[in-house]
Amino acid sequence: MFKKSIWKKAVISGLAVSLMLTMTACRTTNQPAGTSKVESDYPNKPITVLQGFAAGGGSDQLAMLTGPYLQKELGNTLVNQYIPGATGAIAWTQLTKQTAADGYTLSITNTPMLMTNYLMNTEIKYTIDELTPIANVVTDPGILVVSKDSPFKTYQDYIDYVKANPGQLTIANSGTGGDDFFTILQWQKATGLSVKMIPFTGDGPSWQAAAGNKVQASSTNLGVVYSQVKAGNLRALAIYSEKRSDLLPDVPTAKEFGVELVAGSSRGYSAPKGIPDNVKKKLIDSFTTIAKDPAFLKGLQGAALPIDLKVGDEYAKYLKDQETEFKAIWDSVKDTIKK
């Protein structure tokens, strides 16, 4: 009898705890829309950072590296909230359409997915005009890699092969609509050459297909394959940045071969449109300060993520320019891809 009552108690308390958990979980998602009145003591409560991708991915990595420093600078806690789905579109729709513009909800914004989502799918309704871009933090430049036993020793070998065999070379990208997908399209436009694009489900499968000689090359990002290139599992032929990377100083830029291509994937922070000016200033100032912190920079370096700080209007212009560019590229190829 005694045993039974203990069980009952255990069950009831278990129920209570689980109910409480459900309630708190619901509370954090449906935050009541607050007023966007000017607050001088911002932030006086924790700030939610929406992430459009699952925990442990690239955006999460940025949030984990930036979070502690930003938290110290702002003087309040940052709470990560993961809303993966539709390449980030679910989180960004929530940020632009359902979030109070009070600076207490931010989101990590990844290019080019932030723009290509709605450029490629009419069902996705948000645009970057509904955002207040705060700061871009890192830009991971595009890089062309081949397997260590590939016949292509240099970027020139690669170009010569593609010229001789138009449309034959198989090149992996991280997925249709992703940054590497657009990088290859930009590359084709810049060089006038054509390759056979094979989309994979993410950066990992893309470079692994190249490393295993399943495809002839992979267009990916420096941060993704840095350790593989260092260890000699992959050979980097060219990097799509303005100048050579400090991490891999022996890898030439595409520009050195006369290919005008600078591409990559950027990650930063944005707020909904219309946040109070003092809040925006406070956030921008915090990013400017932490970007000078040697410990923070060392953390980024350790993760092979090159810092690329662009704040406020500069970041907004960067997003807008990219939007125009990607729209033009997508309009020129969509009929051949969406058969």
Place this chain on the structure above:
Amino acid sequence: MNEIMIGLLNVVSPFNLLVIASGTGLGIFVGAMPGLSATMAIALLLPVTFGMDPAAGISMLASLYMGAMYGGSISAILLRTPGTPAAAATVLDGYPMAQQGRAGKALGVSLTASLIGGVISSIALLTIAPVLGKVALSFGPVELFAIAVLGITIIGSLSSGSPIKGILSGVVGLMIALVGMDPISGTPRFTFGQMYLFNGISFIIALIGLFSIPQALRLVEKDDAVKKAVSSIKDKMLPTFKELKSMIVTILRSSVIGVFTGLIPGTGGDTACWFGYNEAKRFSKEKEKFGTGYPEGVAAAEAANNAVVGGALIPTITLGIPGSSATAVLLGGLMVHGIMPGPTLMTEHSLITYTLIWAVLLSNVFMFLEGLVLTRAAVSVTKIPNLVLAPIIIILCVIGSFTINNSIIDVFVMVFFGILGYFMDKINIPTAPMVVGMILGMMLDNSMNQSLLMSDGSWMIFLRTPVSAILLLIALISVLQATPLFGFIKKRLKKTTI
């Protein structure tokens, strides 16, 4: 060799042992909760490990992974509700055993098989990881397609009773897998303009609904009289030496299957358990006993899913390629600890890596010991009256499906599949083939399109690579095995030999 010994010395420090023990215990608990998966628990625990030494932190996460693989079977056996997707195949024989009043024995078999599978995979990790790691790279789209085709033949063996109904369920699963963004063209398919459906329907959400909700409803429908059989557990938990001897071949086979399934990027415990179960049935002399509460069925699925842990860690530590979704989160954890995942793990960070490997091996021991204690307590779950148990299962399902993506729509989808599962059960259509169809459909669709892009539309590409040709041949044999033709040939062969 030296690093191996230092790693061993490092792991037996009191703090590290404590961390591994608590990681494993937490894993068993999380695994046993329907809806809370190992991947999610690792992601949640990740920030807790930041303050620790990297070796201890990563060891804790890996032991959690190991614990969860066993934990999933507890609720699969006792409640007919798989605690993790990797325990879905355990339900097939585990729950019938529990219904016959052999819940303790089923859990004991599960624990023993998990231990053996886990230890074998840990030893593979410790000794031949560099050799096996390379295998991961040899699996490209063409090979993955062949694996998916082979996997789909499993549907045939899951359709006990009416094959037509089983195939119907499997085909519906495959069709559901097509919902979402086309991976090749980026065009949304069957999404009806709903952004929620862009990523497709998560098989984990569907699985929670299909397995758990019908069970909760069944519990309410039934009276407690049926339940009495479960609560009287008198048999010994651990299998006797004789029982173990009869199952050991199955356990070893499943362990090897688990290691390889773990090794291949993109497939994990959720696939391995079905492969392990299917092969056990294929080679068994008592095929008809599978699905009726046959201990070997439990052992086959459970050895396979624990063997996945070591297998999935092999490419993770040798190449920086996650072998499963849980190890992908683990890699993210390494990055935050300032360690670039990649080939340097075996060289520059060998101390951390070998500590991790020993931790995985040791976590098996803790899993066994903690499992023995926790399981005895867990069996008491069957003493809870049905009318109390049923709502608890439903609450756990709601919490579980909500927390995966923080999405309330996921909860509605889970309920939808729950109701679907309930009616499927009423007209005797098995739900397991549907889950297998959903797991493999996405892989099949993606790898087939990628391969055909590479070959300019020629289907011969699948026969040109030896690995895929062999796998496709095995798939063909599996299909023929089920037809009368095969039985006919077998009879003829027997006659001629006699």
